[in-house]
Amino acid sequence: MAESTKQQVMEVRAGLSHALGVAENALERAERERDTAVAHWERVRAAAEGRERKLAAARDERLRSIEKWHATELGALSGAAAGAADRAAPGAAGEPWHSWDTTPLPAAAELRIGRLLLPTAPGAAEETPGRPWQWDSPEPAAPESPEVPALVRLLDHGHVVVRGDRRLGDDVVAGLLLRALGTSAPGSVQVIGYDPEHLGGGLAGFAALAPARVLTFVAPNGLAALLDELVGHVRRINETVLAGEYSSLRELHTATRRRPEPWRVAVLLGAGELNRHERTQLDRLLRTGAACGVHLIVHGPEVEPAAGIEFVTAAPGADARMSSGGDLPVRLDPGPPPAVLTATCRQIAEAVAAGPAPVALDSLLPDPGEEWRESSATGLSAPLGDSPQGTRVLVTLSDYPPHALIAGPSGTGKTNLIYAWMGALAARYSPAELAFYLLDFKEGVSFARFAPGRRDQSWLPHVRLVGVNVNTDREFGLALLRFLGAELRRRADAAKQHEVTNLAELRAEDPSGVWPRIVAVVDEFQVLLAGRDSVTTEAVDLLEDLARRGRSQGIHLVLASQDVSGIEALWGRPALVAQFTLRIALPRARRVLAEQNTAADSLPRYHAVINPDSGATDANQIVRVPAAGDREQWSTLQHRLWRRLPQNSPPPRLFDGDVQPRLADSPDFRALAPEDSPAPMALLGETIDVMSRSARTVLRRAPGRNLAVLGTRVEEACAVLATAGRSLAAQHTRDGARFSIACFDQDAQAAAEALHARIPDCGWYDASNVAWLLEDAAAESTAALPADRPHFILLYAADALPGGKVAGDQLRTVLRQGPERRLHVLGWWRGAGLLRDTLGGQASRTDPIGAWVALDVHGSELAPYYPGAGAPNWYPRPWRALHFDRSVHRGAEVIIPYGAS
Numbered sequence: 001m002a003e004s005t006k007q008q009v010m011e012v013r014a015g016l017s018h019a020l021g022v023a024e025n026a027l028e029r030a031e032r033e034r035d036t037a038v039a040h041w042e043r044v045r046a047a048a049e050g051r052e053r054k055l056a057a058a059r060d061e062r063l064r065s066i067e068k069w070h071a072t073e074l075g076a077l078s079g080a081a082a083g084a085a086d087r088a089a090p091g092a093a094g095e096p097w098h099s100w101d102t103t104p105l106p107a108a109a110e111l112r113i114g115r116l117l118l119p120t121a122p123g124a125a126e127e128t129p130g131r132p133w134q135w136d137s138p139e140p141a142a143p144e145s146p147e148v149p150a151l152v153r154l155l156d157h158g159h160v161v162v163r164g165d166r167r168l169g170d171d172v173v174a175g176l177l178l179r180a181l182g183t184s185a186p187g188s189v190q191v192i193g194y195d196p197e198h199l200g201g202g203l204a205g206f207a208a209l210a211p212a213r214v215l216t217f218v219a220p221n222g223l224a225a226l227l228d229e230l231v232g233h234v235r236r237i238n239e240t241v242l243a244g245e246y247s248s249l250r251e252l253h254t255a256t257r258r259r260p261e262p263w264r265v266a267v268l269l270g271a272g273e274l275n276r277h278e279r280t281q282l283d284r285l286l287r288t289g290a291a292c293g294v295h296l297i298v299h300g301p302e303v304e305p306a307a308g309i310e311f312v313t314a315a316p317g318a319d320a321r322m323s324s325g326g327d328l329p330v331r332l333d334p335g336p337p338p339a340v341l342t343a344t345c346r347q348i349a350e351a352v353a354a355g356p357a358p359v360a361l362d363s364l365l366p367d368p369g370e371e372w373r374e375s376s377a378t379g380l381s382a383p384l385g386d387s388p389q390g391t392r393v394l395v396t397l398s399d400y401p402p403h404a405l406i407a408g409p410s411g412t413g414k415t416n417l418i419y420a421w422m423g424a425l426a427a428r429y430s431p432a433e434l435a436f437y438l439l440d441f442k443e444g445v446s447f448a449r450f451a452p453g454r455r456d457q458s459w460l461p462h463v464r465l466v467g468v469n470v471n472t473d474r475e476f477g478l479a480l481l482r483f484l485g486a487e488l489r490r491r492a493d494a495a496k497q498h499e500v501t502n503l504a505e506l507r508a509e510d511p512s513g514v515w516p517r518i519v520a521v522v523d524e525f526q527v528l529l530a531g532r533d534s535v536t537t538e539a540v541d542l543l544e545d546l547a548r549r550g551r552s553q554g555i556h557l558v559l560a561s562q563d564v565s566g567i568e569a570l571w572g573r574p575a576l577v578a579q580f581t582l583r584i585a586l587p588r589a590r591r592v593l594a595e596q597n598t599a600a601d602s603l604p605r606y607h608a609v610i611n612p613d614s615g616a617t618d619a620n621q622i623v624r625v626p627a628a629g630d631r632e633q634w635s636t637l638q639h640r641l642w643r644r645l646p647q648n649s650p651p652p653r654l655f656d657g658d659v660q661p662r663l664a665d666s667p668d669f670r671a672l673a674p675e676d677s678p679a680p681m682a683l684l685g686e687t688i689d690v691m692s693r694s695a696r697t698v699l700r701r702a703p704g705r706n707l708a709v710l711g712t713r714v715e716e717a718c719a720v721l722a723t724a725g726r727s728l729a730a731q732h733t734r735d736g737a738r739f740s741i742a743c744f745d746q747d748a749q750a751a752a753e754a755l756h757a758r759i760p761d762c763g764w765y766d767a768s769n770v771a772w773l774l775e776d777a778a779a780e781s782t783a784a785l786p787a788d789r790p791h792f793i794l795l796y797a798a799d800a801l802p803g804g805k806v807a808g809d810q811l812r813t814v815l816r817q818g819p820e821r822r823l824h825v826l827g828w829w830r831g832a833g834l835l836r837d838t839l840g841g842q843a844s845r846t847d848p849i850g851a852w853v854a855l856d857v858h859g860s861e862l863a864p865y866y867p868g869a870g871a872p873n874w875y876p877r878p879w880r881a882l883h884f885d886r887s888v889h890r891g892a893e894v895i896i897p898y899g900a901s
């Protein structure tokens with residue numbers, strides 16, 4: 001190969017290697033530059049990432065703090081809302097149904113219908129990403145934030161209109177009503193239902209309230225009347241209760257703590273169209289009712305939004321709304337469980353039927369140590385209780401009103417009212433200022449507590465007389481009236497003497513005299529006036545006189561009656577009734593107030609209408625009477641007053657018609673002493689009188705001075721003869737009189753023997769030897785001169801005298817002629833006709849029997865032994881006898897034989 005070629009190859013090679021070298025250098029440089037650029041990029045990117053991270057961290061941090069703040073703030077707000085709700089709706093107003101119970105509150109509360117669904121923080125809503133906020137969980141699981149109840153204002157605030165789903169709306173209405181009832185005192189919420197579609201079915205769960213009239217229904221056509229009535233209440237309350245002084249009952253309650261009117265909640269259900277009048281009245285009530293405690297719950301009729309009206313839209317789930325909650329969803333509570341509803345209604349009805357808790361008697365009394373400070377010179381005044389407005393109601397007896405008429409059906413508290421009144425008077429006036437005379441014609445012993453008894457020896461110091469169990473002894477009423485009549489005359493005489501006209505003046509003129517005002521209380525007085533007989537006639541005359549003239553002499557009558565007949569008994573005597581200007585009516589009392597005055601019809605239990613103006617409506621005062629019936633409470637007062645009495649003060653006279661008096665207790669018997677009086681006195685029994693006096697017949701030396709006891713009742717006949725025998729014996733020394741007893745009835749043997757044993761040297765005769773006695777007595781009776789000592793012959797069953805005509809003639813001789821010669825027969829005949837036989841048959845004269853005591857013998861049978869044409873008015877009754885003595889009596893008197901003593 002040529003050199004040049006070689007050369008050329010070498011040159012090419014050199015050129016190539018040079019070029020390669022250059023290229024390698026360039027590559028190397030380029031690669032370095034690339035590395036530098038990559039490193040730079042890497043740095044920039046790292047820096048960028050770092051920055052991004054920092055920013056994200058900062059953002060996250062910020063977000064977290066925002067969320068935290070939000071959650072805290074929301075929690076605090078819902079906590080505050082829940083707390084406020086608890087305060088606004090405590091107890092039964094807000095408690096869930098499962099733990100619900102009634103809790104009467106001092107003031108009206110807001111009422112829960114469900115709960116407000118508040119927004120919650122996003123952290124609590126993981127399941128629904130993408131939504132910044134969510135409504136809290138519809139499940140009943142406890143929400144994160146405290147539950148905020150949805151509350152509506154009803155009582156004392158406004159009205160509630162429920163719309164939307166009918167069934168859920170019914171639940172809202174039921175819940176609201178139950179909470180309203182459960183948060184107020186029983187009876188203070190009255191519900192009136194208008195349910196034309198379901199005829200009350202919409203409020204069926206509340207049916208238990210109906211008997212207590214806490215719930216009433218109006219008829220389907222009664223809406224207008226109901227609205228009119230409610231408007232009437234609003235007008236009346238505005239005029240007479242708020243009377244310009246308060247703007248609402250709520251304000252009145254806040255100022256005085258009193259609530260004189262109930263809340264009236266009218267529930268209007270159904271979707272009927274309202275007519276113009278109804279619409280106008282409804283609008284009136286919506287505007288003005290709440291201030292007067294008249295509230296509407298409307299679930300049906302359309303109502304325009306207005307202040308004070310809460311609109312609740314019932315819907316399931318979270319779709320319910322209430323107007324005061326804005327857009328916040330409401331989850332409504334279910335309706336109250338039926339068991340809770342019925343149990344509560346029953347409990348409320350029972351509480352209403354049982355009436356309000358009694359007030360204590362102490363509330364009427366002055367403080368201990370302050371008793372007996374008042375003067376009765378011008379009248380007697382004492383509180384009887386509080387009015388519904390909380391003011392004291394004073395009851396006065398004076399010149400006007402002088403007398404009182406009290407009426408109330410049995411069990412309404414008439415006796416209690418009398419006790420309370422007496423207690424209030426007795427604590428204020430001393431016995432020198434006030435005296436009570438008490439008579440109870442009711443069966444029972446209600447006034448007995450005022451007199452000493454076996455268990456309690458104390459008595460009410462003012463009480464001078466207590467008559468109990470006198471329902472068959474109308475004569476005792478008469479005796480009281482006679483006694484008061486005599487006292488009236490005594491006072492009138494004293495007034496004349498001092499030239500004064502009334503008690504106040506008499507007391508001023510005669511400061512040392514004791515002139516207490518007398519209050520005579522006659523319970524069930526109509527018994528006294530029942531019957532067309534001499535007792536009624538005389539009682540009415542006496543009553544009339546006392547009522548008319550007693551006023552100025554300080555004698556006050558208080559007549560009480562439980563039934564209308566009591567008042568009717570007086571009704572034919574307008575002049576008498578007119579004097580009884582103080583009228584007291586207990587619940588449902590009839591005729592005691594003026595005819596148009598119906599206040600007693602709507603009186604609650606333990607209340608009374610006090611009316612000092614003859615029952616005129618304007619003078620009504622309602623009073624809540626305290627409980628005075630409780631023996632404990634009463635005896636505390638009685639003992640307190642009794643201890644103030646001076647030692648040895650006499651107890652009152654207690655006349656108990658059920659108790660047989662004892663001869664040994666008779667003041668007249670105890671006063672007897674042997675004195676050989678020419679007019680020995682045979683006591684016979686106790687008279688029915690204010691003073692405990694013994695009936696007597698005087699066996700002086702005069703024709704007819706014999707005594708006949710007539711009737712078949714052995715025990716009573718023996719009691720009368722024993723009384724006569726013992727009292728006669730007590731008036732003679734051992735030899736001062738001769739006593740002979742003859743007994744022809746086996747049943748009377750023991751009693752006759754007992755008397756025989758009590759009388760010293762008393763002769764004893766029976767069928768075997770009575771002939772001697774009669775022979776002897778007949779001879780004495782026809783002797784020329786009277787005996788030097790009396791001879792009392794006591795014959796038991798004289799009609800069974802043996803010895804035929806001879807003995808009969810002898811006895812007749814003794815009866816006719818003996819008394820003039822100091823021989824007196826005290827005989828028991830077992831019938832009025834049998835006595836007539838002894839005297840000689842139908843045509844015979846009866847004047848040998850100057851005195852008689854009749855037992856179970858009818859008045860008509862006594863006619864022959866009674867002067868004039870008539871017969872005494874007498875219907876036999878156990879352990880009572882009729883006594884008549886020609887020498888002293890105008891009419892016969894009822895007596896009570898002395899019992900075994």
Ligand SMILES: Nc1ncnc2c1ncn2[C@@H]1O[C@H](COP(=O)(O)OP(=O)(O)OP(=O)(O)O)[C@@H](O)[C@H]1O
Pocket residue numbers: 358359408409410411412413414415416417562606607624625626627628629630
């Ligand atoms: N104001 C009252 N507060 C509490 N209890 C009362 C009150 N008034 C009466 N009661 C109670 O009611 C019952 C009946 O009362 P009360 O005997 O006075 O009636 P009444 O009208 O006299 O009845 P009756 O004529 O049948 O005797 C009693 O048990 C009594 O204790």
